Amino acid sequence: MLGYAFCGSFCTHRRALAELRNLREANNEVLPIMSDAVWTTDTRFGRAADLIAEVEAICGRPIVHTIVDAEPIGPRAELDAMIVCPCTGNTLAKIANGITDTAVCMAAKAHLRNDRPLILAVASNDALSSNLKNIATLLSRKQVYFVPMRQDDPVSKPYSLVADFSLLSETLRAALDGRQYRRLFL
Numbered sequence: 001m002l003g004y005a006f007c008g009s010f011c012t013h014r015r016a017l018a019e020l021r022n023l024r025e026a027n028n029e030v031l032p033i034m035s036d037a038v039w040t041t042d043t044r045f046g047r048a049a050d051l052i053a054e055v056e057a058i059c060g061r062p063i064v065h066t067i068v069d070a071e072p073i074g075p076r077a078e079l080d081a082m083i084v085c086p087c088t089g090n091t092l093a094k095i096a097n098g099i100t101d102t103a104v105c106m107a108a109k110a111h112l113r114n115d116r117p118l119i120l121a122v123a124s125n126d127a128l129s130s131n132l133k134n135i136a137t138l139l140s141r142k143q144v145y146f147v148p149m150r151q152d153d154p155v156s157k158p159y160s161l162v163a164d165f166s167l168l169s170e171t172l173r174a175a176l177d178g179r180q181y182r183r184l185f186l
Contacts, residue, residue: 074110
């Protein structure tokens with residue numbers, strides 16, 4: 001089974017949903033996970049209730065959205081891999097520094113204790129500034145893998161990086177084989 005976690009890069013949720021559908025169409029069982037921000041926030045990109053309903057319909061199971069519900073992911077060792085798509089700079093920093101104050105961060109920490117792959121699809125406006133050190137920290141961490149990423153708008157947003165979500169499945173396959181999919185930066 002795969003864990004698939006959504007964080008609050010709301011403008012990328014449609015692409016993240018497309019990749020979730022691809023994983024399900026490839027007959028993967030998926031445990032959906034959401035940060036509190038995603039679970040509760042309506043934005044110009046959509047209503048939280050609509051996203052929740054769509055994710056639960058795709059996965060055929062309820063979403064893990066509390067720290068209490070995420071913690072047992074570790075002891076149960078039920079996930080072959082966990083994906084955070086999109087992974088915001090906030091979540092990236094928390095995972096890099098062992099902070100577990102959201103369901104997604106707790107699920108990631110709980111999952112990593114089983115020495116299984118954690119795949120991060122970064123979508124952050126500060127990835128090439130204050131969060132670059134967190135990317136470096138996680139690149140050196142065992143069982144943490146990144147979906148290849150690029151600057152999405154180098155002129156207007158010079159510090160922003162966004163993963164190429166279409167490479168998620170290939171990154172997952174490589175991670176399950178114990179290697180980082182290359183090229184990391186597009």
